[in-house]
């Protein structure tokens with residue numbers, strides 16, 4: 001089967017880490033006999049420089065026709081002028097919105113190989129295996145924004161809006177995810193203060209009790225959740241929350257994994273890929289890290305794990321995704337690590353880590369597929 005993958009390297013360390021993820025996907029195609037067609041496109045600051053806009057029509061076109069999109073990162077000081085009319089981040093937000101990628105899955109399962117890299121005690125990290133499902137196309141990110149002059153300065157306004165439908169659809173994805181795991185769902189809000197949170201809580205309670213009676217639901221306020229993520233992270237299975245809370249909590253959760261450089265994400269909507277699975281946008285959760293860009297020191301594991309999620313969620317290639325994850329562990333075990341997670345001795349470069357993963361994939365045993373009848 002032929003799959004089309006749009007590749008959007010973006011800015012800063014985006015191109016470096018994306019190169020490694022694409023190398024890994026090429027190796028998977030080669031080893032497992034798939035046909036992946038890659039289409040490179042511009043986004044973010046790179047797109048502003050080349051075309052004047054952060055999400056050019058050609059990029060939208062490449063993404064709309066793809067089964068999955070692999071993205072690096074967007075943003076950087078070059079485009080950071082607060083008065084600028086166009087910003088790199090608009091490219092990413094625009095893409096999420098245009099493709100209606102409303103559910104952002106951010107799995108956090110710290111590797112025991114990296115427990116040294118986290119500032120938390122190993123006993124706190126034990127048994128941590130959680131997924132944050134972050135609502136991605138609503139809330140403050142997409143509400144009306146305004147500035148107006150007042151006496152003594154200006155007034156700035158951001159608005160937070162959620163509809164019943166927007167909450168229902170992301171809660172369904174989260175509850176479905178919980179069903180395939182330990183069956184526990186934590187909904188995070190600020191219902192003691194915000195009206196959107198009260199609607200969120202009401203809708204979540206109804207959807208879970210009517211459609212997912214087998215899923216255990218709890219509600220936790222966002223401030224308490226921020227604390228529990230550090231004090232008792234293993235209590236969480238699936239966490240569902242609105243856009244901005246999810247953005248903040250997942251950077252916090254990255255501390256559990258040892259480095260923000262190792263966390264992947266999958267953004268899914270309701271449009272289907274050729275494998276009849278959701279078309280998704282896959283990106284590491286880290287940013288463009290301009291301070292270290294172009295120096296081959298960025299950790300490519302978040303991007304490579306994002307490629308594994310792409311194989312699993314949009315292409316349905318579970319064994320291939322597992323093989324990539326195993327190859328990453330084997331590489332870490334050999335001590336081939338970038339500076340953010342290196343233990344002793346010299347740190348490896350971005351490309352060396354990528355090459356390590358590719359080498360392990362090349363020696364993986366391919367399971368023999370047995371045809372069991374039915375349509376070929």
Ligand code: IPM
Pocket residue numbers: 074075089092247285287
């Ligand atoms: C993320 C990033 C983005 C976000 C930025 C780059 C707009 O922080 O994906 O978490 O806030 O969603």
Ligand code: MG
Pocket residue numbers: 247248251285
């Ligand atoms: Mg973020």
